[in-house]
Amino acid sequence: ITDKINALPDGANYFSLEFFPPKTAMGFANLQTRLERMSQALRPLFVTVTWGAGGSTATKSLELAEICQRQLGLTTCLHLTCTNMNRALIDDALEQAKVLGIRNILALRGDAPRSDEYRDEGQLPEQDSNKDFTWAIDLVRYIRKQYGDYFCIGVAAYPEGHSDESHPEHQDPRFDLQHLVEKTKAGADFIMTQLFFDVEAYVRFEKLLREHDSGVFKTIPIIPGLMPIQSYKILLRTTKLSHANLPADTLARLDAVKTDDELVKQVGVKILDEIVEHLKARPDVVRRGFHFYTLNLEKAVSHIVEDTHLIPQTTVEDDEEVIVETTPAIN
Numbered sequence: 001i002t003d004k005i006n007a008l009p010d011g012a013n014y015f016s017l018e019f020f021p022p023k024t025a026m027g028f029a030n031l032q033t034r035l036e037r038m039s040q041a042l043r044p045l046f047v048t049v050t051w052g053a054g055g056s057t058a059t060k061s062l063e064l065a066e067i068c069q070r071q072l073g074l075t076t077c078l079h080l081t082c083t084n085m086n087r088a089l090i091d092d093a094l095e096q097a098k099v100l101g102i103r104n105i106l107a108l109r110g111d112a113p114r115s116d117e118y119r120d121e122g123q124l125p126e127q128d129s130n131k132d133f134t135w136a137i138d139l140v141r142y143i144r145k146q147y148g149d150y151f152c153i154g155v156a157a158y159p160e161g162h163s164d165e166s167h168p169e170h171q172d173p174r175f176d177l178q179h180l181v182e183k184t185k186a187g188a189d190f191i192m193t194q195l196f197f198d199v200e201a202y203v204r205f206e207k208l209l210r211e212h213d214s215g216v217f218k219t220i221p222i223i224p225g226l227m228p229i230q231s232y233k234i235l236l237r238t239t240k241l242s243h244a245n246l247p248a249d250t251l252a253r254l255d256a257v258k259t260d261d262e263l264v265k266q267v268g269v270k271i272l273d274e275i276v277e278h279l280k281a282r283p284d285v286v287r288r289g290f291h292f293y294t295l296n297l298e299k300a301v302s303h304i305v306e307d308t309h310l311i312p313q314t315t316v317e318d319d320e321e322v323i324v325e326t327t328p329a330i331n
């Protein structure tokens, strides 16, 4: 991923798309068709595949990553969590990723199963866990130790602070900062953020990182995470879960149309267009990236990347490459 970013000309913009593994074979088939369409029409720099907390989607995440990387030839980043997970699963996921030709891992801590899910049983189940991984930094260190520079490693960051059962009082990005410094020093190549709608909060966060005394954030790619608005209900749920602030004017625009799903989507696209344009206009980044949480949906994100001119132009070399690749098959 960082090789691809660095190969872009100064001033270029790029974007990536996140997908999660569907539960059923039918869901996989539908997503594969959609992915083929989206990758050809939108040309993202890379795609990412999520990982269920505790390894709950391990097989399916690897299956989707294989489709993306091998079958569709997309530069793929596999998310991987490390807590509440059997250690063998981490080794297996990294080994399989390597076999599939995947060179990018988003190294995450993941979350503990919520204790209220087990209230009825009267006790928490024995956790299928390991003592080696407590924070994401442990996974970053582990990957570097086991694989050297083979993987390009991304880590997560939270423009509006990370809320956690262990420290619910610290919903402030400054609280996480020293941990993010350490995680980056341990070997992160890029930073990808939690979703946000408060673009000023994001700008403040990026400034905080870029100007940090440690210097570790001076040039590292920081990719803002954006979630296209699919429905009023999903928006309220995701902002609550991720503790993302919905600025009053954004909420008012959506409130005004909340009974009409189609209008919510249209206004939602405009809101995201404005966030992208706002960040594109900032002069302080050499190559500006955007990461879209697609929820496996096509329409809204397609409109946004088209409206904001994020889709890369097809170059003559690309066309030539296609011809060279297809000629043997034609013969």
Ligand code: FAD
Residues within 6 Å of the ligand: 049, 050, 051, 052, 053, 054, 079, 080, 081, 106, 107, 108, 109, 110, 111, 134, 135, 136, 137, 156, 157, 162, 163, 164, 175, 176, 177, 179, 180, 183, 192, 193, 194, 195, 225
């Ligand atoms: P960490 O970097 O370990 O940080 C977690 C918290 O602990 C932070 O508040 C940090 O400041 C604090 N902390 C770190 N180190 C220490 C320390 N030594 N002492 C005290 N406090 C410390 N989850 C999934 O299950 N699957 C996914 O696919 C997934 N994808 C994600 C993609 C992105 C871009 C983002 C932003 C999040 C994603 N998540 C995913 C959610 C993530 O797993 C949770 O937010 C999790 O709670 C924190 O993960 P982390 O990697 O940021 O953890």
